[in-house]
Amino acid sequence: MILVIAGTSDSYQLIEGLINEGENLIASVTTDYGKKLIKEKFEIRVIKKRMNRDDLYNLIKKEKILLVVDATHPFAEEITKSAIKAVSEAGIKYIRYERKDIDLSQYDETTANIINADNYKQAAEKANDFERVFLTTGSKNVKTFINKISNFENRLFMRVMTFPAFIKKIIDLGLPPANIIAVKGPFTKEFNRSLFKEYGADVIVTKASGDSGGLKSKIEAAVELRIAVIVIRRPQINYPLVFNEAANLIEYIKTNHKAEV
Known part of the structure; x- marks a missing residue:
């Protein structure tokens, strides 16, 4: 099971791509609007809650999450840091989707x-x-x-x-x-x-x-x-693994994630 921490237009594209690859997903958002957008397009479970590190850790354990894809906004620093800590403590993989910055x-x-x-x-x-x-x-x-x-x-x-x-x-x-x-x-x-x-x-x-x-x-x-x-400027965060192209992230999961399940 993959948890996608969503909330941006990029995250909806990632969800669609992962579903097309046959991945099992849960998405998390912080607003009713974000939940509505996902539920209108996809038949997946969506959790609406502003989660801290403990919330994320408990969700990972409860739902047997094997991979977390963080597709939050570049300035959503708090949730990103919480996700990195929770994933590290749970011993699973974290992947960051970071939209390209402009030079x-x-x-x-x-x-x-x-x-x-x-x-x-x-x-x-x-x-x-x-x-x-x-x-x-x-x-x-x-x-x-x-x-x-x-x-x-x-x-x-x-x-x-x-x-x-x-x-x-x-x-x-x-x-x-x-x-x-x-x-x-x-x-x-x-x-x-x-x-x-x-x-x-x-x-x-x-x-x-x-x-x-x-x-x-x-x-x-x-x-x-x-x-x-x-x-x-964007917050400077040391991501364990980061992709700037949705297609590359999906391909990485396709070739690596299922082999680890």
């Missing part, structure tokens, strides 16, 4: 103003140097930006997914509803460009989430508008 050096410094940040706090401090800040990093760390950006009520704008709980959280933290754009991606360069222009953004804040996370379309839109982009 920012491809953008000409004369036309693109790309500013790197090591974490959310540093990104917020750098963003405070600009007049109007457009945040595209999700709701989880919005409090950091609210705390670091002076007069944020008039200077901070953010795009967030259309989940009422996310929107309520942001409003409760003090960001005016007029500063919140609730919309579901993916977003084209043209859509990003229109949105950034409409809100008069001087800087965009984003995560190094890769092309499938929409980073390229944000940067290209910002370049056309000649506005800056602050990119938060």
Whole structure:
């Protein structure tokens, strides 16, 4: 049995590929929306729970999991570290699917103003140097930006997914509803460009989430508008085994996993 820790569009592709290879799967997600997406496409068991190391270890033992495929978001650092520890303690194999990052050096410094940040706090401090800040990093760390950006009520704008709980959280933290754009991606360069222009953004804040996370379309839109982009680097994690191509990961499991069962 394989456990796929899911939650991104990449993870759904992996699940489909593994099912096509005849693998037995259980998927885990943290939201009702994630569970709904998987259940609509696949007839597999889906566990909706935000699991820590102990939860994962107990699930591995209970379900006799032999392999864990971690296909979470590049910034889901907590669950990834918990999974690596749980798998190590259980004595089974861990495989990480890490979506490809974008090489920012491809953008000409004369036309693109790309500013790197090591974490959310540093990104917020750098963003405070600009007049109007457009945040595209999700709701989880919005409090950091609210705390670091002076007069944020008039200077901070953010795009967030259309989940009422996310929107309520942001409003409760003090960001005016007029500063919140609730919309579901993916977003084209043209859509990003229109949105950034409409809100008069001087800087965009984003995560190094890769092309499938929409980073390229944000940067290209910002370049056309000649506005800056602050990119938060991915957490640095030492993965036991990592693949950047879904086909290569599936082929590895196909040729190695069943032989170990």
